[in-house]
Amino acid sequence: MRDRLHTVAVVGLGLIGSSIARGARTYGLAENLVAVDREPAVLERVRALRLADHATGSLAEGVAGADLVILCVPVGAIGAVAAELAPHLKPGAILSDVGSVKGSVVAAVMPHLKSDNAFVPAHPVAGTEYSGPDSGFATLFQNRWCILTPPEGTEPEAVAAVTAFWEGLGAIVETMSPEHHDLVLAITSHVPHLIAYNIVGTAADLETVTQSEVIKFSAGGFRDFTRIAASDPTMWRDVFLTNKDAVLEMLGRFNEDLAALTKAIRWGDGDALFDLFSRTRAIRKGIVAMGQETAEADFGRARPDGTGAGR
Amino acid sequence: MRDRLHTVAVVGLGLIGSSIARGARTYGLAENLVAVDREPAVLERVRALRLADHATGSLAEGVAGADLVILCVPVGAIGAVAAELAPHLKPGAILSDVGSVKGSVVAAVMPHLKSDNAFVPAHPVAGTEYSGPDSGFATLFQNRWCILTPPEGTEPEAVAAVTAFWEGLGAIVETMSPEHHDLVLAITSHVPHLIAYNIVGTAADLETVTQSEVIKFSAGGFRDFTRIAASDPTMWRDVFLTNKDAVLEMLGRFNEDLAALTKAIRWGDGDALFDLFSRTRAIRKGIVAMGQETAEADFGRARPDGTGAGR
Structure with a gap:
């Protein structure tokens, strides 16, 4: 060989x-x-x-x-x-x-x-x-x-x-199979990139919140999305043009779930929110356990004086 | 004092x-x-x-x-x-x-x-x-x-x-002012957390892709979202119940932009995709320049043998 x-x-x-x-x-x-x-x-x-x-x-x-x-x-x-x-x-x-x-x-x-x-x-x-x-x-x-x-x-x-x-x-x-690959990657990679690009675009276009404020206060969560929204534009344009069907299918699921979550917020359904927010922790634990992610807090981003966090 | x-x-x-x-x-x-x-x-x-x-x-x-x-x-x-x-x-x-x-x-x-x-x-x-x-x-x-x-x-x-x-x-x-704070944080923190929780939930509930596949192939982008979707459920339930109006307002903008992006994918409008994907890089550069984010590739996640990437 x-x-x-x-x-x-x-x-x-x-x-x-x-x-x-x-x-x-x-x-x-x-x-x-x-x-x-x-x-x-x-x-x-x-x-x-x-x-x-x-x-x-x-x-x-x-x-x-x-x-x-x-x-x-x-x-x-x-x-x-x-x-x-x-x-x-x-x-x-x-x-x-x-x-x-x-x-x-x-x-x-x-x-x-x-x-x-x-x-x-x-x-x-x-x-x-x-x-x-x-x-x-x-x-x-x-x-x-x-x-x-x-x-x-x-x-x-x-x-x-x-x-x-x-x-x-x-x-x-x-x-x-190629078909199954395209479905799996649509949810584990393509749709995540799409919504990251999307929210960074939304934030950039606001007139009630300045771009300087978005940048300053990004440590509240937003900055995590900017990483994958900084990926190569040509590569990602081609991904969405060539995996259209699977991306639209997964995006449809994402939107259905987001509509239900929006309704829970509008109606003040704290139990529904708490239930989802508790379930999602297990997936990250699985990813860390499988060695596909660091367990260090904040992805192990460097701290000013090098001290470590708990866990 | x-x-x-x-x-x-x-x-x-x-x-x-x-x-x-x-x-x-x-x-x-x-x-x-x-x-x-x-x-x-x-x-x-x-x-x-x-x-x-x-x-x-x-x-x-x-x-x-x-x-x-x-x-x-x-x-x-x-x-x-x-x-x-x-x-x-x-x-x-x-x-x-x-x-x-x-x-x-x-x-x-x-x-x-x-x-x-x-x-x-x-x-x-x-x-x-x-x-x-x-x-x-x-x-x-x-x-x-x-x-x-x-x-x-x-x-x-x-x-x-x-x-x-x-x-x-x-x-x-x-x-x-408290009102402006709530609007700024809705886009820089609350909506990012909401869509992170949402996509992790969507991925967990699929029947065409197994949870094991989601975990294994998460390095394609998905795992970035699981970090903030592992945050404290009680704290975040309360955030969405108490900042409802600003969250729904920002979520509305996010959805409008996502609808436009979805349409660009459905119609194969590569120029619209490329345009957005190019614009979003500037925001991350601003966040890194302001010291709110690391410039290291992949958030500086540890590499197996400690070698560094370019940039």
Whole structure:
């Protein structure tokens, strides 16, 4: 298996792509690492940071000798990039990606693929609010899930090779259908981003409360939302355009629940409020227990004098 | 001024009350610190942690000799507690609180106060998701705003004394009307908490996605919301019951904006999405620039091997 991964090409050296490159180097997952990016400014940083053995702006050149090609571009661009590079993949090469949406990606990529290349779609559920080649780091995927959604009939060896690669980066690999992936991520990632973007926009547009007041008094809860509302706009625009159905479905549920909660506030139904506010603690405990979140108060944000809180 | 604060009584030793007690001790803000709590279990922790010079379950006894009494109980209980302690305040004693809602607190407290006692309502905009006497720490208020909303005609010396006390705890003090406070906090704190509680509830109730999946894949954004949805249920029930009008007003704006965003998704209006997603970054930059948030990626959550990210 391992000899198939002599050469790994990463296409798109943003936060995720550059983290994969750093991780592949740190954990020895590729003999030869190729970075492909269309942006001259990104290529320059890739070279300065020595993120790959070879860096090029040419897709054809970059993927030609690769055993594994990982597309780390916004999901809206994956189809076009796949169309352009597919003819240049060598026989037996595996194509993968890191897109946050899987149904539309499978549909956009598969028609371009030659029969002797496998496509193993992947989604590492990890990231930060920063973008670009300088923001990545080798441990980004440690103890994070990576979801694979191989189309039916995908060569098992190809799935095994991609699984081994992600496990090498420290991720836990799980396999599911593209449709189920898109539903799960709609509630655990897409709708949370949408309502974070939305409330930050609402706060910015108020005329009764100034922007300066919103900023000053943000420690009451608002600032937590601004982190994910600072994520890459292009990536997130594409997520909502390509996972429309699942997002609208989950947003419908969210709105129904919010309407019930609004009614409880309007009618002064303290028991209904208390009941929900008590239930929600259990979910966080589960997330902390599973190692997907810190138990430190306030996410462990640094304190002025370094003293710690209880718990 | 300082001699008026010989004795400070803190009523309610939860996260905020116990942080005030710790800070008053650490920064030398009171000669004599009295802790009052009705819960025997809390009093026991207060004594074990030596949070005060004197700890009692009796309001009458606890406030009798105090120059400043700070109510740190849920806003729904402040009126009843004020009614019970008001007759026992010594002449010239100042009453204050830390409630997250100010209009209803002023209305609930003022009728009980004797003419020789001043009420200086206060709201330190700080906290964590943990509750109880063990969760507090002395530096909680460092570089955080504390909003005072003194009723018209409040003795200026009383306002100055409470200002000095909070500045002693490291806070930055600002004064505004109770009505404006309630509007500002509705958008910077109350509605964010409400939608966080709401989405965690929505995710818990899905039948198409399991709770285990929600927990596993929470690093995609959802886990950020679970922190504030783990806050104290009693405190937050009371906030929504007592700041109903401002919360419903801000929730109305949030819903209008979300409807527009939903429509943009349904119709595939990528430009509208990109425009909002780009605008929201500026607000976070302002919050970081003002020292109300860390610039570290992912709130500075600890990484497996301690390596840092770019930026």
